[in-house]
Amino acid sequence: MVTPLGCGVETTWKRLIEGDCGIRALTPQDLKMNGFDTETQTYTYDQLTSKVAAIVPCGTNPGEFNEDLWFNLRFIGYALCAAEEALKDANWMPTDPDQKERTGVSVGGGTGSISDILDAAQLICEKRLRRLSPFFIPRILINMASGHVSMKYGFQGPNHAAVTACATGAHSLGDATRMIQFGDSDVMVAGGTESSIDALSIAGFCRSRALTTKYNSSPKESSRPFDCGRDGIGEGSGILVLEELEHAKNRGAKIYAEIRGYGMSGDAHHITQPHADGRGAILAMTSAFKQSGIHPKQVDYVNAHATSTPLGDAIEANAIKHIFSDHATSGALALSSTKGAIGHLLGAAGAVEAIFSVLAIHHGIAPLTLNLSKPDPVFNDAFMPLTASKEMPIRAALSNSFGFGGTNASLLFTSAP
Numbered sequence: 001m002v003t004p005l006g007c008g009v010e011t012t013w014k015r016l017i018e019g020d021c022g023i024r025a026l027t028p029q030d031l032k033m034n035g036f037d038t039e040t041q042t043y044t045y046d047q048l049t050s051k052v053a054a055i056v057p058c059g060t061n062p063g064e065f066n067e068d069l070w071f072n073l074r075f076i077g078y079a080l081c082a083a084e085e086a087l088k089d090a091n092w093m094p095t096d097p098d099q100k101e102r103t104g105v106s107v108g109g110g111t112g113s114i115s116d117i118l119d120a121a122q123l124i125c126e127k128r129l130r131r132l133s134p135f136f137i138p139r140i141l142i143n144m145a146s147g148h149v150s151m152k153y154g155f156q157g158p159n160h161a162a163v164t165a166c167a168t169g170a171h172s173l174g175d176a177t178r179m180i181q182f183g184d185s186d187v188m189v190a191g192g193t194e195s196s197i198d199a200l201s202i203a204g205f206c207r208s209r210a211l212t213t214k215y216n217s218s219p220k221e222s223s224r225p226f227d228c229g230r231d232g233i234g235e236g237s238g239i240l241v242l243e244e245l246e247h248a249k250n251r252g253a254k255i256y257a258e259i260r261g262y263g264m265s266g267d268a269h270h271i272t273q274p275h276a277d278g279r280g281a282i283l284a285m286t287s288a289f290k291q292s293g294i295h296p297k298q299v300d301y302v303n304a305h306a307t308s309t310p311l312g313d314a315i316e317a318n319a320i321k322h323i324f325s326d327h328a329t330s331g332a333l334a335l336s337s338t339k340g341a342i343g344h345l346l347g348a349a350g351a352v353e354a355i356f357s358v359l360a361i362h363h364g365i366a367p368l369t370l371n372l373s374k375p376d377p378v379f380n381d382a383f384m385p386l387t388a389s390k391e392m393p394i395r396a397a398l399s400n401s402f403g404f405g406g407t408n409a410s411l412l413f414t415s416a417p
Contacts, residue, residue: 001085001355002078003236004054004342006063008085013359015341016367017389021220022342023234026051031199032115035122044199050211052219053197054234054343071148073116074195078237078348079107079145080152083189087153090241090253092187099186104157106176106190107146107239108168110347115198116140142347145193157185165403166307168192169238169350170411174262176242186247191351193237205233208272212308223344224371225306225337226313226385234343238351240358245417255416257358260294260396263287267406274312274402278319281305281400284408285323288398292412297327298396299412301366303357304385305400306337307344313337316400317378331382334390340370350401354411357397361415366390 001008004022005015015022028045030053036044045051056078058065070077083105087093094100116139123131138144143161150159158179162171169192176190196202205211211233215222248255265283269275289296302320306313320335321328328335338356345352360366369385379385396414 001238001352002056002065002082003345003352004056004234006057007065007081008063009355009359011063016338016356017365019368019370019389020341021370023052023054023219023222025216025219026053026202030055030197031202032197033118033199035119044203048202049206049213050202051216052212052222053202054345055197056235073113073139074235075109075113075193076145076148078195078235079193079239080148082191082193082237082239083149086189086239086241092241093153100154101156102186103155104159104176104179104185104188105146105150105155106158106160106162106172106179106188107149107193108162108164108172108347109142109145109193110163110165110168111194111196111201112140112142114196114201118198118200149189155189158188164407165405166305166344166346166349167401167403167407167409168347169352170354170399170401170409171264171350173240173242173259173351173354173411174264174409177259177262180242180244186244188242189239190242191237191239192348194346194348195235196233196346197235202233210309221371223308223340225304225308225340225369226317226376226379227372228374228376234345236342236345236348236352238348238355240351240355256362257413257416259411260414261288261292261410261412263291263410265408267408269406272404274315274406276315278315278322280406280408281316281319281402282322284410285319285398285400288410288412294396294412294414296324299324299333299398300392300394301334301357301360301397303353303397303399304335304337305402307339312402314376314378316402317376321383329380329383334366334386334392336367336369336386338367340372350399350409353401354399357399357411357413361394361397361413364391364393366392366394
């Protein structure tokens, strides 16, 4: 796992449950405008209305992402780093050809390398097209993260890359689960990756009014899921090793949790806004429960998509109330959005938050929601997002991920069998 809270599951999880925040002030150097002069970089930075970002800490200290050790394209490097940690933890480094053929990769992303596209466009403007790298196209393809993971380890099973905006990570995990269920593989290395801290991406999200502008002077307060003051970008990668249950048991693998349900839906409504009645979220959650055989009352924790947007957070909260009914409104259901700590990791969000849900089950701790000082009126005294991490038995957890274009995914996890 690579997140704005640090590099590695242990580092990220510890900081998350302790209430740390990985969001900081954006600097001109963060914009990755290598092909532009200093004046243009400064002008671009000054024009951005939002100047906060959830950026992976880089360096050589423990818990930092060491750029020198990984592929020089961030979204691929993050995936390689997270995949190595997951594979080592799973003790799955097969050398047998048959095992490699039965191991696949499903790592998606949201935008790829937008900074490379910006630099290439600058070459065209300057009539220096002959300077364009012959590797330009491979550098911007989303599936290159999956490709590089498979090439590094020789995995010849299904090689897949979902591209479904903010639901990418969840879809990658769900699709990988079905590949195992359908018999296409025994093991899948699955998740999402993203590196979208660059001038063009941030400018685009600013223009779509998807980024906060009120907290440039206090960046750690900027991501405020479910809060009345919310008005909402981040980067990282989350990778899990998924394995057919009997295959895992037979080799004595460490099992954190079991994926029991995977639900998908489409809003069929608007390119960026969810339907007001939350039908897409309701359909995705309903589908996950139907597939799992689990009743909503058996779920103890929900990791909400809640991106700190005025419309989306309230709609999701109402959809959760619809699904869980009195189980939610009685206070029996723990609810939080971890985006207050890490921002919105776009294509990596669903996978990172799935890991948080799995760790919540494994450790018996539901993580908190940062910056929730004035909850949205949709909540009441009993149905309220956690504002402090809570130790509790967690038998099952649901993780929601919803994306632009009305694409929705819900993943349902239960404790290890």
